[in-house]
Amino acid sequence: VQAKPLYQQALTIRENALGKDHPAVAEIFNNLGMLYDAQGDYKQTRTLYEWALNIRERVFGEEHQEVAQSLDNLAGLLYAQGDYHQAKPLYQRALNIREKIFGIDHPAVAQSLNNLAELYRVQGRYQRAKTLYERALLIRKTVLGEEHPDVAQTLNHLGKLYQMQSQYAPAQSLLKQSLILREKVLGEKHPSVAESLNDLARLYQMRGQYAKARPLLERALTIKENVFGQEHPEVAMSLCNLASLCNAEGQYLQAEILFENALMIWETVWGKNHPHIAYGLSNFAMLHEAKGEYLQAKPLYERALRIFRDIFGDDHPEVRAVSKNYADLLVKISKGKGIMAKVSRFFRK
Numbered sequence: 001v002q003a004k005p006l007y008q009q010a011l012t013i014r015e016n017a018l019g020k021d022h023p024a025v026a027e028i029f030n031n032l033g034m035l036y037d038a039q040g041d042y043k044q045t046r047t048l049y050e051w052a053l054n055i056r057e058r059v060f061g062e063e064h065q066e067v068a069q070s071l072d073n074l075a076g077l078l079y080a081q082g083d084y085h086q087a088k089p090l091y092q093r094a095l096n097i098r099e100k101i102f103g104i105d106h107p108a109v110a111q112s113l114n115n116l117a118e119l120y121r122v123q124g125r126y127q128r129a130k131t132l133y134e135r136a137l138l139i140r141k142t143v144l145g146e147e148h149p150d151v152a153q154t155l156n157h158l159g160k161l162y163q164m165q166s167q168y169a170p171a172q173s174l175l176k177q178s179l180i181l182r183e184k185v186l187g188e189k190h191p192s193v194a195e196s197l198n199d200l201a202r203l204y205q206m207r208g209q210y211a212k213a214r215p216l217l218e219r220a221l222t223i224k225e226n227v228f229g230q231e232h233p234e235v236a237m238s239l240c241n242l243a244s245l246c247n248a249e250g251q252y253l254q255a256e257i258l259f260e261n262a263l264m265i266w267e268t269v270w271g272k273n274h275p276h277i278a279y280g281l282s283n284f285a286m287l288h289e290a291k292g293e294y295l296q297a298k299p300l301y302e303r304a305l306r307i308f309r310d311i312f313g314d315d316h317p318e319v320r321a322v323s324k325n326y327a328d329l330l331v332k333i334s335k336g337k338g339i340m341a342k343v344s345r346f347f348r349k
Contacts, residue, residue, distance in 0.1 A: 007032045023066065026055035030070060037073075039232070042081055042269065049074040065108070068097040072115065080233075082275040082311050084119055091116045107150065110139040114154055121161050122275075124317045133158045149192065152181040156196055163203050164317065175200045191234070194223040198241055205245055217242045233276065236265035240280050247287045259284040275318070278307035282322050285329075294333050301326040 011028045018024055033048030053070035060067055075090035095112035102108055117132035137154040144150055159174030179196035186192055201216035221238040228234050243258030263280045270277065285300035305326060308319045 003035055004032070007035065021055055021058060023056065023059055026052040026059070026066070026070075029055070030073065033073065037077060037080075038228070042077060045077055046074070049077060063097050063100060065098070065101055068094040068101075068108070068112075071097070072112065076115065079115075079119060081270060082273075084123060084311065088116075088119055091119060105139050105143065107140065107143055110136040110143075110150065110154075113139070114150075114157065117161075118157060121157070121164065123312065124315075126161060126165055129161055130158070133161065147181060147185060149182065149185050152178045152185065152192070152196075155181070156199060159203075160199055163199070163206070168203060168207055172200070172203055175203060189223055189226065191224065191227050194220040194227075194234075194238070197223075198238060201245075202241060205248060210245060210249055213245055217245060231265055231268070233266060233269050236262040236269075236280075237276065239265070240276075240283060243287075244283050247283065247290060250290075252287060252291055255287050256284075259287065273307050273310065275308065275311055278304040278311075278318070278322075281307070282325070286325065289325075289329055289332075294329060294336065297329055298326075298333065301329060 007028055011025065011032070014022065014024045014028060029048045029052040033045045033052065036042075036045040036048065049070060053067065053074060056064065056067045056070050071090045071094040075087040075094065078084075078087035078090070091112065095109065095116060098106065098108045098112050113132045113136035117129040117136065120126075120129035120132065133154055137151065137158065140148060140150045140154060155174050156178035159171045159178060162168075162171035162174065175196065179193065179200055182190065182193045182196050197216045197220035201213040201220070204210070204213040204216070217238065221235070221242060224232070224235045224238050239258045239262040243255045243262065246252070246255035246258060259280060263277065263284070266274060266277045266280060281300045281304040285297040285304065288294070288297035288300065301322060305319065305322050308316065308322060312319055
């Protein structure tokens with residue numbers, strides 16, 4: 001927050017001295033955008049990233065490393081907002097520029113590969129994602145060395161890819177490697193460490209190892225609250241993960257409070273149609289279902305399905321998973337109605 005007035009002051013000075021279409025002005029727009037991005041103010045972030053990109057394209061042409069940086073930042077913002085359709089061509093364009101300028105074995109190329117792989121992973125295109133992750137990992141290990149934060153990033157993402165395919169043993173190994181490396185290189189209170197803690201905890205939860213998951217989730221939440229403040233989407237994700245664990249443990253009241261807090265943060269920042277909101281709604285529906293509150297669960301599943309289908313289409317793992325849960329719920333509701341009808345007929349006799 002303290003950096004904002006300094007950036008604004010620098011922007012005014014540079015615009016007055018150099019004009020509005022100078023690369024130094026674009027740099028301020030870009031840096032201000034990153035600041036707003038970190039604070040979760042995505043509307044302002046997009047405006048600033050687009051201003052920076054427009055200036056850089058006018059000044060440098062369309063194939064310059066600073067243009068690639070702006071494309072990457074804007075694509076990352078769209079990805080965070082769940083707009084994968086618009087993010088993909090920007091990521092691809094950034095990759096093409098970087099390969100042309102730097103060659104195919106440069107760290108900047110590895111970052112673009114990693115970003116595209118993340119996009120493919122969340123879209124359920126696992127084999128395509130794996131190929132890009134492995135290429136990015138090889139470049140990073142070769143050029144940056146084995147103990148670099150970028151290596152840890154790709155290890156983490158590869159681990160999540162295996163986790164999504166229920167390949168838990170390789171997933172756990174990769175996620176642990178990423179966590180250990182991040183703690184060593186970045187320190188124990190860095191947001192990237194929180195990411196690794198969250199992902200490893202979710203794996204433990206999927207394997208029924210709740211006692212291992214809880215301290216990791218609580219530590220991740222503390223890190224994120226200290227770094228981002230309490231009203232940030234990253235904090236909401238930690239709240240949602242902790243709520244999911246509470247639900248699995250049968251701590252329904254605590255889970256409900258955490259889910260409501262997470263959804264409130266996400267809806268404030270992103271509106272009502274983001275994949276994370278659908279993820280939260282689906283988990284909230286499972287909580288009501290576990291409590292036998294089927295009619296409360298039904299509209300939550302329906303809303304989650306609508307969001308996921310609008311973003312991913314029908315043939316996506318998240319859509320299939322929520323559709324199955326929704327179908328199972330409808331069977332339970334139908335059975336309940338059948339039992340009530342039998343009871344009603346019994347008492348009418």
